[in-house]
Amino acid sequence: MELFTEAWAQAYCRKLNESEAYRKAASTWEGSLALSVRPDPKAGFPKGAAVVLDLWHGACRGARAVEGEAEADFVIEADLATWQEVLEGRLEPLSALMRGLLELKKGTIAALAPYAQAAQELVKVAREVS
DSSP: OOTTSHHHHHHHHHHHHHOHHHHHHTTTOEEEEEEEEOOBGGGTBTTOEEEEEEEETTEEEEEEEEESSOOSSEEEEEOHHHHHHHHTTSSOHHHHHHTTSSEEEESOHHHHGGGHHHHHHHHHHHHHHO
16 A cells, blocks of 8 residues: 555544554544655655644544645644655654754644654554554
8 A cells, every 4th residue: 555645544543443552552633643744756655645634632533645845733744755664664653853863843843742652653553554
């Protein structure tokens, strides 16, 4: 399944709702999160793309793929190659954020910090979809 497509977004949301580990880790999370890929015409993303997740207390209430800039409470952006490394398990998201490979375009690390376990589960579930 191709990353950052509507089909991938919907499958990701379904898998999040099936994950007991995510439900527990994200029980206090409220808000939206966008996983955004930078523009890359060669990879089929001339304007960039994102998957926006509506997350609420351990549930995914909806997901959608968007072209271009994403609107969400938190926006995490990277190039496609970095996202592929994260989703294939070769790169840990927290270290990628600290090294600047993943960029927090909207929101703050301080606001995300209490949800580190939820973020880990988000990535684990995304790896199942990819």
